[in-house]
Amino acid sequence: MNGHDLTKPPIRAGLSRRAVLKGTVAGAAVLATPSLIGRAQAATPTVRIMGVETAALDNWASFEKETGLKVEFTGINSDPGIFRQEVVANAAGERIDIFLMDGGIEDELGAKGFFAPIDPAKVKGWDAAPASVMNSPLAQGPDGKQFGMPVVMNADSFAYYPEVIGEAEPLSYALLFESEKTLGKVSLENTWLTSLPMAATYLKVAGKQAIGDPSNMTPAEAKAVVDFLVARKKAGQFRTLWSTFEESIDLMARKEVVAINCWEPAVKELRKQGKDVRYAFTKEGYNKWMICAYVPKEAATGARAEIVAKALSGFLGGAYAAQIAVLRGYATANAKAGLAYAEAQKMPAEDIESIKANIAKIEKKFAAPLFWQNAAPTNIQAIEAEWERFRQA
Amino acid sequence: MKAPLSGTATPEARPVRVRAGRLERHLGLVAALGGFGMIVLTYAPMLWLGVMSVSADPLGGLPGPFTLEWYDRLFTDRRWVGPLVSSLGCGVVVGLACAASGLLVARALPHLRARGPLLLAFLAPLFIPGVLLGAGLFLYLRVFLGLRLGWWSVFLAHFAWAYPFALLALLVTTTRFDTRLNDAAADLGAGPWRRFADIEFPLIMPGVVSAALFGFLLSFNELARTILLRGTATTLPLFEWAQATSHSSNVPLIFALATLVLLVSLLLIGVSFWLLFGRAEER
Numbered sequence: 001m002n003g004h005d006l007t008k009p010p011i012r013a014g015l016s017r018r019a020v021l022k023g024t025v026a027g028a029a030v031l032a033t034p035s036l037i038g039r040a041q042a043a044t045p046t047v048r049i050m051g052v053e054t055a056a057l058d059n060w061a062s063f064e065k066e067t068g069l070k071v072e073f074t075g076i077n078s079d080p081g082i083f084r085q086e087v088v089a090n091a092a093g094e095r096i097d098i099f100l101m102d103g104g105i106e107d108e109l110g111a112k113g114f115f116a117p118i119d120p121a122k123v124k125g126w127d128a129a130p131a132s133v134m135n136s137p138l139a140q141g142p143d144g145k146q147f148g149m150p151v152v153m154n155a156d157s158f159a160y161y162p163e164v165i166g167e168a169e170p171l172s173y174a175l176l177f178e179s180e181k182t183l184g185k186v187s188l189e190n191t192w193l194t195s196l197p198m199a200a201t202y203l204k205v206a207g208k209q210a211i212g213d214p215s216n217m218t219p220a221e222a223k224a225v226v227d228f229l230v231a232r233k234k235a236g237q238f239r240t241l242w243s244t245f246e247e248s249i250d251l252m253a254r255k256e257v258v259a260i261n262c263w264e265p266a267v268k269e270l271r272k273q274g275k276d277v278r279y280a281f282t283k284e285g286y287n288k289w290m291i292c293a294y295v296p297k298e299a300a301t302g303a304r305a306e307i308v309a310k311a312l313s314g315f316l317g318g319a320y321a322a323q324i325a326v327l328r329g330y331a332t333a334n335a336k337a338g339l340a341y342a343e344a345q346k347m348p349a350e351d352i353e354s355i356k357a358n359i360a361k362i363e364k365k366f367a368a369p370l371f372w373q374n375a376a377p378t379n380i381q382a383i384e385a386e387w388e389r390f391r392q393a
Numbered sequence: 394m395k396a397p398l399s400g401t402a403t404p405e406a407r408p409v410r411v412r413a414g415r416l417e418r419h420l421g422l423v424a425a426l427g428g429f430g431m432i433v434l435t436y437a438p439m440l441w442l443g444v445m446s447v448s449a450d451p452l453g454g455l456p457g458p459f460t461l462e463w464y465d466r467l468f469t470d471r472r473w474v475g476p477l478v479s480s481l482g483c484g485v486v487v488g489l490a491c492a493a494s495g496l497l498v499a500r501a502l503p504h505l506r507a508r509g510p511l512l513l514a515f516l517a518p519l520f521i522p523g524v525l526l527g528a529g530l531f532l533y534l535r536v537f538l539g540l541r542l543g544w545w546s547v548f549l550a551h552f553a554w555a556y557p558f559a560l561l562a563l564l565v566t567t568t569r570f571d572t573r574l575n576d577a578a579a580d581l582g583a584g585p586w587r588r589f590a591d592i593e594f595p596l597i598m599p600g601v602v603s604a605a606l607f608g609f610l611l612s613f614n615e616l617a618r619t620i621l622l623r624g625t626a627t628t629l630p631l632f633e634w635a636q637a638t639s640h641s642s643n644v645p646l647i648f649a650l651a652t653l654v655l656l657v658s659l660l661l662i663g664v665s666f667w668l669l670f671g672r673a674e675e676r
Binding site: 059075 | 643
């Protein structure tokens with residue numbers, strides 16, 4: 001109990017519980033201090049961005065310097081369902097100045113009045129960007145209203161092992177869907193958003209199926225495409241579906257698959273590992289996607305509108321373009337500004353080369369007629385249900 | 394007055410060992426193998442994670458050549474630090490709340506007449522899928538009450554998720570607590586607070602700490618409910634989940650960060666067990 005034993009000197013070897021507990025409490029207090037200090041500086045205006053991580057920089061410092069704003073970024077998944085939930089149900093516009101979301105969502109959320117139209121006159125660098133990009137159907141609502149401003153874009157196809165395929169580019173999507181060479185060694189992305197339009201594009205160009213717009217199919221068109229995919233699945237064409245970036249790299253690295261409709265940075269990673277993998281130039285067209293900036297209606301007026309205009313100009317500016325090109329191999333709507341910035345900042349030669357290569361690639365691919373990725377097709381429920389049928393088959 | 398659940402305090406005589414029969418020995422071997430298999434099943438993947446975190450090519454499937462590149466990347470791109478600190482803070486608050494409120498209920502529950510039905514009511518949330526609980530809370534708080542979601546709603550969801558586990562951990566010790574000790578202390582003139590602080594709490598402390606640990610760990614790893622109730626809050630699982638759809642590699646996050654978190658967790662749990670059970674009571 002609490003009696004003191006006076007026969008022994010009160011020296012304890014090793015640690016006592018009490019000492020450990022005291023140390024723990026003190027340590028926790030020290031750890032908690034920085035978060036308290038960080039609250040005390042809010043002189044520069046802050047732009048609060050919520051968006052997909054693909055468009056996020058890992059360091060916003062140069063963007064902040066260029067715009068004179070402080071960036072507060074909240075990451076979300078690239079998923080139309082999540083966009084809807086955040087914007088509609090969660091009323092994120094109350095606390096967010098700019099959304100960065102996959103283009104196409106404005107057809108729904110813009111038309112319903114959740115986004116405010118963007119005035120190009122207020123954004124520096126808008127006129128320097130190609131009009132064909134800025135007026136893309138992925139940035140404008142169904143009535144042609146400019147709800148989105150293109151931020152990051154690319155044109156996706158598929159990755160493949162040239163030694164297995166043994167053909168010269170441009171290649172056909174047949175390698176993904178209908179080829180003896182790749183039988184049982186194909187992986188498709190586990191989403192209707194990319195895999196269904198790619199299959200539709202293949203069928204349309206091959207003349208096997210009449211399809212109007214691969215990225216905005218009617219229920220009957222979607223059914224026909226999924227019938228084809230189910231038949232190919234039963235024939236053993238597909239090995240598996242992939243869901244994450246790492247998974248797509250892993251499947252290719254171990255040669256479990258030899259063709260895969262993955263994202264282009266995966267090829268970058270694979271080549272870094274010394275694998276001879278290429279990203280196809282195709283006959284039929286590309287999954288042309290963009291991530292656009294959208295302005296919630298709450299942020300379109302007053303002081304917030306000024307912050308928004310500065311931030312939008314930043315996304316068309318040089319600092320952002322140069323960084324995102326090196327980081328992901330993606331171009332912005334004003335990619336040339338990125339090149340100018342990189343040269344002015346004396347960035348490494350290899351980075352400048354990759355920025356140049358990006359610009360050339362985008363120009364070549366965006367000229368292809370088919371097709372624009374569309375996160376909000378008219379018959380979304382039917383398309384989702386058909387995709388589910390393919391997954392369960 | 395309920396019959397006590399613990400035995401008397403006389404020292405036990407050593408029981409006579411009965412030699413085990415053959416069947417029993419075989420069963421013992423099976424049990425030992427099963428136990429060992431379970432440990433391998435649990436720890437091998439974690440070890441593998443650690444090995445892959447220092448491999449140059451973790452997605453190639455085989456370890457080596459060895460490098461610290463991923464840890465380097467983790468410390469140059471430090472966007473995960475904010476979410477990690479938030480998750481730790483949220484976990485601590487949930488853990489403390491679970492331990493404190495669970496203690497109130499767990500002390501009273503064994504002595505109530507309706508303890509069976511009440512316990513069932515407390516444990517029922519265990520059988521509700523996370524997404525459903527999240528969706529229900531979301532519809533109620535955001536759509537029906539029109540509240541602005543944030544850390545408070547994340548806390549609420551985590552608390553509702555962890556509470557039954559914490560309560561179970563606490564009940565293990567509170568049902569074994571011999572209330573006659575309190576009566577004896579009262580007889581000797583101790584007030585209610587003294588009785589709790591000097592007698593009851595030290596004896597049920599392992600349960601309290603376990604409850605707090607449960608609360609912390611369940612909150613720290615929670616995703617399904619958080620997705621719906623986050624507002625603009627970002628926890629570490631949410632950050633990793635959003636990263637999973639970004640067009641860039643998260644190997645540093647997956648392998649290196651997970652290994653670090655694992656090491657720290659093991660250390661924490663080791664220390665807490667040592668505090669609880671490891672050392673003889675000091676004078």
